[in-house]
Amino acid sequence: MYVYCVIRSENADFGPIGFGNSDVHTIEYRDLCPVVSEAELKEYDVDEKDVETHRRVVRRVLEEHDVLPVAYGMVFKGRKNLAVAMSAGYAAMKKAWPVVEGRVELGVKVIKPRNADMNGQDEEIRRGIVGFLSAASVDFKNLDLFSDRLLLNTAFLVERSRIDEFSERVSAIIEEHSDLRTNYSGPWPPYNFVDIHILGKSRKGFRQARIN
Numbered sequence: 001m002y003v004y005c006v007i008r009s010e011n012a013d014f015g016p017i018g019f020g021n022s023d024v025h026t027i028e029y030r031d032l033c034p035v036v037s038e039a040e041l042k043e044y045d046v047d048e049k050d051v052e053t054h055r056r057v058v059r060r061v062l063e064e065h066d067v068l069p070v071a072y073g074m075v076f077k078g079r080k081n082l083a084v085a086m087s088a089g090y091a092a093m094k095k096a097w098p099v100v101e102g103r104v105e106l107g108v109k110v111i112k113p114r115n116a117d118m119n120g121q122d123e124e125i126r127r128g129i130v131g132f133l134s135a136a137s138v139d140f141k142n143l144d145l146f147s148d149r150l151l152l153n154t155a156f157l158v159e160r161s162r163i164d165e166f167s168e169r170v171s172a173i174i175e176e177h178s179d180l181r182t183n184y185s186g187p188w189p190p191y192n193f194v195d196i197h198i199l200g201k202s203r204k205g206f207r208q209a210r211i212n
Contacts, residue, residue, distance in 0.1 A: 001082055002039035002075045004057045005189065006032050006068040006093055006196070014060055019050070024057055027079065029086040032093055034070075035061055036082070044073035058189050066101050068093060069189040070196050089196065096194045103138060103157055104187035106166060110152035110173075111181040118151075126152050129173055136166040141192045151180065155192040163187065 002019060007026065010033060014024040018037030026033035035057070044050055054072050061067055076082040110129060112118065118125070129152055134140050137156040145153055158166050167184070174182045 001036050001078060003070050003082065003085075004035045004037070004054060005061055005070050006034050007061060007065040008097070009033055009065050012061075012065070014057070017057055017060060019053055024060075027082065029083065030090065032068075032086070032090070034082065034086060039075055041075055041077055044075060046072075062104065062187065062189055066103070067189040068096055068100050068196060069191050069194060093196060096196060099157075099194050100190050102160055103190060104160060104163065105190045105192060106137075106156045106158050106163070106184070106186035107188065108133060108152060108154050108156065108170060108173075109150060109183040109185075110177070111147075111183065112149045112151050113179065113181075114149065116149075116179075122151055125177070129177075130154055132173065133166065133169050136162050136169050139193060143192065157190055157193050158187075160187075 004018075004024065008031060010026065010028050012026045012033070012035070014035070016023050018024040019039040022037040022039065024035060024037045026035055037057075051072060058067060058069060074085075076085060108129075110126075130140060130142070133154075133156060137158045139157040141155045143153040143155060145151075156166065170182065170184045
C-alpha cells in the first residue's frame with residue numbers, strides 16, 4: 001500500500017489514478033487520513049515515471065483538500081503496517097499540519113537572457129523581487145541556482161485566499177523586468193516547507209526542510 005499524502009477528510013475517492021491505474025482513496029486514522037492505493041512492495045528508486053505518478057496524484061488531491069505531503073517511496077505491506085507507521089508519525093504530522101493548512105506552494109524562477117550583463121545588480125534585483133513577493137506570502141525558501149542564467153529560484157508558501165494577490169505581484173514583476181524571463185508555477189503542495197517521512201528508522205519524523 002503506497003502513501004501519497006495525508007489529508008484531514010474522510011472517505012474520499014480520487015479514482016484510478018495511482019500506480020498501475022490503481023484506485024486512490026483515503027484510509028481513516030484518528031483525525032488524519034492517508035491517501036493511498038495498492039502498489040508493488042519494493043524500493044522506489046527515483047524513476048521519472050513513478051515520481052510523476054506520485055506528483056500527479058498529490059496535485060489532484062490538492063485541488064480539493066489541504067495536503068500534508070509525504071516523501072516519495074513510502075510503501076507498506078498492508079493496512080496493519082500502515083497503521084503502525086501512522087502511529088509512529090502521528091505527532092510529527094500533527095505538528096506539521098498548521099504549516100500547510102489553508103496554504104499552497106508557488107514557485108518563481110527568474111532567468112537572465114543568454115550572455116546578459118546585469119552590471120553587478122544580480123543580488124539587488126533578487127532581493128527586490130523576493131521582498132516584493134514575500135509581502136503576499138507566509139514564508140519563502142531560496143532554492144538552488146543550478147544555472148548561471150538563473151537569477152532567482154524561490155518557493156513561496158501562500159495562503160489560498162491570497163493566491164490572486166500573489167499572482168498579481170508576479171505579473172507586476174514580469175512587467176517591470178521585461179528583459180528577464182519569469183517562470184511561475186503552482187499551486188503545489190508545500191514540498192519545500194514540510195518534509196514528512198513515516199516509519200523507517202532514520203526516515204521517520206517531521207522537519208521543516210527544503211526538498212530539491
